[in-house]
Amino acid sequence: MTDGVEPALGVGMVGYSFMGAAHSQAWRTVGRVFDLPLTPVMTALCGRNGTEVTAAAARLGWASVETDWKELIRRDDVNLVDICTPGHTHCEIAVAALEAGKHVLCEKPLANSVNEAMVMTAAAESARASGVLSMVGFNYRRAPAVTLAHKLVAEGRLGIVRHVRATYLQDWIVDPEFPLVWRLDKALAGSGALGDIGAHIVDLAQYVVSDRLNGVCAVTETFVKERPLSDVSSGLSGSVGTVPARGTVTVDDAALFLGRFAEGALASFEATRFATGRKNAMRIEVNGSEGSLWFDLEALNELWYYDGTENTETAGFRRILVTEPTHPYLEAWWPPGHILGYEHTFVHETRDLVHSIAEGTDPAPSFADGLQVQRVLAAVERSAGDGSQWTSVEEHA
């Protein structure tokens, strides 16, 4: 564990809504639980509204505030910029921060377009030359069960991967009276279920099987095309007393696509906000020639694994409770069977990033990984807009 003697790593964070709260919890906790080579310091929180950001900083544990992210980037006591704002702002902030020599942790999706993601990736590669690192926040890679799933596939325990099926099912906008929040506005959010939760399962799938999608066919749908207008500044929850005026939903409610991985596996993806009763059901199943596994985020401490090489008399999907000291990230936590929660994925993300910075290694997922996800999402949108026809994931567009 960290004893306070390690050099400090000043963190400046932009945004303090849902993701900001989650990242704050991670920064507050990581050095208390893990033995880190650098001591993260919660130096400054940045938001446009001075009053609000000051209150948020006090609540979340940040030592100071900024109201202009450009000021944040200029501060000498900030070594790492953590970007938790909506997607349309990622590119500008990240590129500026990298150019200013700050390491960057950027929430997913990396950007709202492939072009922005390309610019960011170029900036990241450029900065890398001078030792400045960057990482995109696909936090679910750091659920211990997911990390273990990746490890088992990488070790060949599943043999040749034949099938990947991933779904991310939520139901928070099933009600047609749920208001038109910013996540339903294409200008701010880039896309709907596709970019918000579809991005997660694309990264998850590619990470778990260590392969990349090279083509897709897709359909998308907006089931409820108009919704009550509301203050679009809020995130996941609607405001009280909405006005009767309605606006047009400009993003997808659901996106379904089939894909092929470079090494031949077939894949199926579904991201939707209309799956009544499914709250945060991010699931993945992988079938290989020698075994299978599946995972469900609503039970994030469990990995289900089938060893196809066992005698059929006792073969079966086994529920691995991923809480043993031998499991990824677990030696720092509680005894076996004492489960972790959603927020721990962020603690693990910051742990790994701090190690990379201290050791000069490349953190993953990189901006290039984030760009590749963006290219898959773009291919999905192109296919959906073009009669579902098979669409390559461009490698060099």
Add this chain to the structure above:
Amino acid sequence: MTDGVEPALGVGMVGYSFMGAAHSQAWRTVGRVFDLPLTPVMTALCGRNGTEVTAAAARLGWASVETDWKELIRRDDVNLVDICTPGHTHCEIAVAALEAGKHVLCEKPLANSVNEAMVMTAAAESARASGVLSMVGFNYRRAPAVTLAHKLVAEGRLGIVRHVRATYLQDWIVDPEFPLVWRLDKALAGSGALGDIGAHIVDLAQYVVSDRLNGVCAVTETFVKERPLSDVSSGLSGSVGTVPARGTVTVDDAALFLGRFAEGALASFEATRFATGRKNAMRIEVNGSEGSLWFDLEALNELWYYDGTENTETAGFRRILVTEPTHPYLEAWWPPGHILGYEHTFVHETRDLVHSIAEGTDPAPSFADGLQVQRVLAAVERSAGDGSQWTSVEEHA
């Protein structure tokens, strides 16, 4: 229950392999458990090999044998012909039987092509005019939990249906040394996973939501392209001592497709024989604006239902153990909690068919329903062969 005074219904069955054994169990049992308006009599079993069919008839409980299905059809004591042979023979037998005035129960898929299915449907409609009935054997409609699912959707308990996702996952040919049985030969089986198990989930989905698919985009794959030759007369199991010669697999190992229902729901389907560890995992989930449900054939006595109109404090997917006397088909069976098995779906199928015949009502699924499934499968094959582009399910081709 049947007391033996009811008029007899002479049954003649063609084929006595896997499906033949399952249908025999149904015919032996149905009148012992349910109170039927006609008494099924297991009159004759038909197969090409006289020795084998005689042994099979003794074992399975049939009173006599025929070695030519045309003879079977001619018999006055046969009122119903039950067709349990491979798909490429269905059309000829069914049409002849209908023309001879025999009721027909035909195993799924209805045929190996849309054209054959159209011929059969026309014959069925023709025969209907003279009171001769026909039914296609999508037996899973008669799992009590599936029947209940259909009922709940039909009653509006789920509101507007938004999503259907159905998979049928098996793993019996994961081993590349599994031989080239008839189910892997396009000439006999028509298609692979698509027609065998994909047909089941298409019918299941359409039945549960009482709607029809009107378009699809698809991919199919044959992962193992050559396999050891073997006696292709057997069904699901490979023969011992296979010769080293190899032949080409001419059907799909897996088929994935996305679809849209006429009333707007999106759907996802996957049928594969390469899902290691999944033995008979036919699953369906339906999400509607007011509720959801899901079912898994490996736990066929359970239906999971989410009532979206409940208070969120106590809302949750509930496991309905579909074994209450108030549940479909259950009043004739055991007390609550005493579960039924796979073969009971066939008992229920024959029960319903006998009632239809006695009462002169139209049994479901009809040949027209079977044809519609065939059209969906054909659209899947066309889309998969044409860059996955969106393909309409033809209504009048």
Add this chain to the structure above:
Amino acid sequence: MTDGVEPALGVGMVGYSFMGAAHSQAWRTVGRVFDLPLTPVMTALCGRNGTEVTAAAARLGWASVETDWKELIRRDDVNLVDICTPGHTHCEIAVAALEAGKHVLCEKPLANSVNEAMVMTAAAESARASGVLSMVGFNYRRAPAVTLAHKLVAEGRLGIVRHVRATYLQDWIVDPEFPLVWRLDKALAGSGALGDIGAHIVDLAQYVVSDRLNGVCAVTETFVKERPLSDVSSGLSGSVGTVPARGTVTVDDAALFLGRFAEGALASFEATRFATGRKNAMRIEVNGSEGSLWFDLEALNELWYYDGTENTETAGFRRILVTEPTHPYLEAWWPPGHILGYEHTFVHETRDLVHSIAEGTDPAPSFADGLQVQRVLAAVERSAGDGSQWTSVEEHA
């Protein structure tokens, strides 16, 4: 499979209610599915009411009827007497049948008292000398998952057994207006939940771990002490239009007890008819020094097994879907993943009994096994009536 050439085994059954229907289904099916050395013939059904037994015989498939079990026993064409009547009649019928040289299959519990069970066991041992066999109907031993559980323990896969916990939870008399059926009358049923379902879990536990309980401490309770009178001839279901008169419930609603096995394992048992929402929840978990397993009758095709010798990285309880051809009884049934139901346990019971009779081996569970269960139940009642103090299971009383 049976080809009809094997010698016949004439079966005469007494009783045709719930158990009679289940046994009939077994006798009708067993020779159609399994390859048997003798051909069971459903010779005669016996019941006191001639009209009713005639109707039942027609419905259930019995060739003739008797209205006096003594006549049944005298028939030369009856080789095996299958006793499906309430417990207070078992002793007289079984002893008479054995003395008449008939093999006996007697439903559980073996008797309503230890004394009766001792008489029956003595008769069985006596008859054994002249090749007459007997078996008590603890059918759950023949759920394939239970048979597999027994096998795994017997092979030492669990190491030293430390804990057994078994519950049998039902809820069919939670409603205080449920009438006073015969199962709630001590004179007919012997005891309540204890003898009816507690007997099952005692036999199950002893069978799975191949050991015997040698002491218990216990509590029992009758929650609803008076109930509406009704025709007590019916079994599990109450009659319509009950009269207002009430009678006293003379059996236990629930029985809980702790026990020790001869080889040192601790055990916990609970049998109740007051577990709202639990329909037929017979469950057992066994923990040993090297592994564990558990089973739930409501999911009777599954066995959950934990191999404690595995690497902790991938250790976990695995769900074995006990439907492989290599699993007990399964080679005669359907392909993997096609599940069996409650009634199949009786088919397997008759299969094994027929083999024992043909081969002259001792069927299990024997009457001595049934007697031992009875002794455990008696010890439970003594302990419950005597301040829960530790009470030995008598071996020679």
Add this chain to the structure above:
Amino acid sequence: MTDGVEPALGVGMVGYSFMGAAHSQAWRTVGRVFDLPLTPVMTALCGRNGTEVTAAAARLGWASVETDWKELIRRDDVNLVDICTPGHTHCEIAVAALEAGKHVLCEKPLANSVNEAMVMTAAAESARASGVLSMVGFNYRRAPAVTLAHKLVAEGRLGIVRHVRATYLQDWIVDPEFPLVWRLDKALAGSGALGDIGAHIVDLAQYVVSDRLNGVCAVTETFVKERPLSDVSSGLSGSVGTVPARGTVTVDDAALFLGRFAEGALASFEATRFATGRKNAMRIEVNGSEGSLWFDLEALNELWYYDGTENTETAGFRRILVTEPTHPYLEAWWPPGHILGYEHTFVHETRDLVHSIAEGTDPAPSFADGLQVQRVLAAVERSAGDGSQWTSVEEHA
């Protein structure tokens, strides 16, 4: 959320092993997530070894250290003493702290004996008169699903409670070579599985059903009677390189008991460290005349509830994912479906305690509640030592 303007509440904690780390995480987090009327300040950490406690304070976030708990109690900046030491030290520290006018949070079990617990309870009641509060740390009451379970029962949703069955199964000392740590030494730990995890399920059961056990019968067992000696200062994990000498295990490995609640429900309890494969399986099921519920700590975000008043057609145990804003404690956390972990139970415990202190209300569970649990444990030990005979839980001993 807390804005820092609220008055401070100085916390001094004794002990920094497993429980100390968990409580530290709670104190660091509670004011960042919940809106508190007092601001907890992590004033001082106390431990006997100055070097170790200094390192622990730095790691865990405490502002200063003490090496004598008596000094800690004297400090003016400490308002609350949080006792995380082994059970044999609780009484002395707690009584002294209360007498010094400090609020006390004491880890469970309250003490190692009824006598100590009585002394503590008297001290707590005495201190209460001058506004000094005390609480015992049965943290699992604060798992949101458990709080919800309590609420449903209290609202009468289950009707008359008939059955409670609770187990706490672990497997960390199955290996006979696991060393003789302090938790296996009666002088330090008081008892084994009984006091450590049995205490949890007694409190849990009494809390969930709002009733008290008034009698028990019990058996206990020490399966492995000698173990390698080791440094007994460590907690749950054995030390490396144990010496070959062995010592006697003086506590129980497993404790099983049956009980009756004051209002008539029957209960079954089992606490063991020998349940191979069970890591932290604290489970409870409650059956009432109108409904049932169950909970498993290994899936701590789920509550399963059966509403017995529903139509049987759709009745079933429902999995409530207890992550809605309307659920206990959840409005301060993440969106629905984003699960919490083990440590959150401590955050909620400190939240409620801070509110009680600020508002002058009595926190629960009180020392009197802890004493009552101790009396149950004592009755269990007496019964186990006296032939399992029924033993009253003394109310005034």
